[in-house]
């Protein structure tokens with residue numbers, strides 16, 4: 001059912017864990033099946049003075065596809081400018097993995113959303129202007145996170161660590 | 164010689180593929196197939212006999228060698244249609260009726276009470292829909308919330324046909340409340356269907372008592388005994404209808420039966436040549452039926468011994484998995500089938516656990532939403548009211564007659580590692 005690339009990333013995930021020194025976190029949950037991803041980014045300026053994702057890491061509660069797409073999208077985003085990172089689509093992540101089973105396409109949205117949220121949080125904290133596409137996606141994702149929390153109210157660990 | 168083999172293999176392939184286009188497409192696909200690492204790995208696992216540990220026996224079981232042997236002649240030499248009048252037919256009919264008797268014996272039933280079907284899905288459909296056709300004015304059904312889909316979805320379909328269905332709640336271990344059952348039975352109730360042992364969590368139902376209540380109230384009692392038959396003694400004096408599937412007890416897939424107690428009202432749902440006393444048309448699957456009888460013989464013959472051994476494994480699993488932090492047993496510690504144990508692991512997801520264990524050659528299953536085609540968590544775990552996130556991290560381990568103590572030890576060696584690996588990946592840390 002999964003491609004070798006998916007299995008490879010699942011077995012040996014890249015950039016997994018928590019960054020000690022991060023600039024922002026994106027926390028997202030996927031309401032379709034209740035999976036959760038936290039994505040950490042460290043933003044720095046490159047030689048031309050552009051802001052880039054200098055380091056990135058993630059933690060994921062989810063299926064094989066969710067873990068593999070977390071790994072793949074962190075690889076794609078690493079070293080990209082913020083603008084380029086915003087433009088990463090879940091389709092691109094899925095293609096990087098040689099495709100996903102249709103029922104698992106939504107898992108790749110988790111990673112794209114987390115990246116969106118991390119960049120949103122970074123810009124918002126710095127009091128910077130938020131590009132409209134980022135703001136639009138943020139609205140949708142926030143609604144989904146609320147729905148997920150409703151569904152997962154009975155999971156005390158999740159609530160404690162999420163706050 | 165080698166060349167000849169290759170050529171004939173190629174010819175076989177082209178014959179099998181027929182059209183040219185298919186052939187070309189297949190040839191183009193072949194290299195992909197061979198370079199696909201996953202396929203290659205499983206191929207090599209088989210070739211080099213990397214230890215494969217099959218702990219998914221409630222999904223299906225391996226056909227036992229004795230069963231294969233018993234079936235073999237009925238594919239080739241004894242291929243007659245059991246309805247035919249000539250020698251070929253008579254011989255197969257004789258063998259089939261002998262199997263019917265043997266199976267009836269295991270249920271303390273008479274051969275006329277056994278209706279062969281294509282499996283338990285059909286048997287469950289026949290029990291419910293067949294009884295409904297025979298008693299059309301009774302339009303209420305009672306089942307539990309943890310029935311197998313073949314009962315649950317049949318009843319949901321019956322609702323679309325104007326039937327009313329009561330879905331009995333279960334407690335945290337998966338048991339129904341007998342008083343609630345008693346209270347739910349009405350004058351227009353047709354049938355109560357409660358499974359003998361649950362296929363996901365193993366919890367047993369007190370079928371004698373349930374049957375007694377149904378008798379007293381004058382309604383039919385059906386039990387899906389797919390997981391329990393051949394595993395434990397079944398007291399069925401008060402059961403009217405009972406479903407069995409051969410592939411859960413070392414028999415072949417695609418064959419099962421419905422026990423229909425004498426005088427139980429039941430009309431056929433599959434029409435045709437009036438086989439099985441007009442209760443199920445269709446040429447009987449003779450090799451399958453012979454195989455099911457052989458499998459029953461085997462299972463009943465070694466029942467006590469196997470049960471004792473598997474009960475020991477279950478105890479060991481419960482004790483040792485409890486030592487992993489953030490785990491729970493789903494189901495009942497003792498009132499359970501001995502071959503099924505279901506656990507939940509906090510903070511991790513079941514499908515990824517199944518995949519990680521598969522890397523070590525260990526086959527188990529999960530009730531996680533991520534693993535189901537509609538992304539819904541298992542209805543059984545939801546009915547137990549365990550938190551959704553715990554249902555997400557569920558794992559079903561089901562042993563079988565071929566399971567060894569060494570295999571259980573191997574699972575218990577890898578499982579804590581897998582749980583740990585996935586917890587490192589997860590944002591939800593247990594015990595922090």
Ligand SMILES: Cc1ncc(COP(=O)(O)O)c(C=O)c1O
Pocket residue numbers: 221222281282283284285311313358361362387389390407408409417418419
């Ligand atoms: C409890 C239960 N009932 C019914 C079935 C369906 O049986 P079959 O596969 O023979 O249709 C199964 C197995 O899938 C089962 O576990």
Ligand code: FES
Pocket residue numbers: 033034035061062063064065066104107532533534
């Ligand atoms: S995370 Fe649930 S299906 Fe992938």
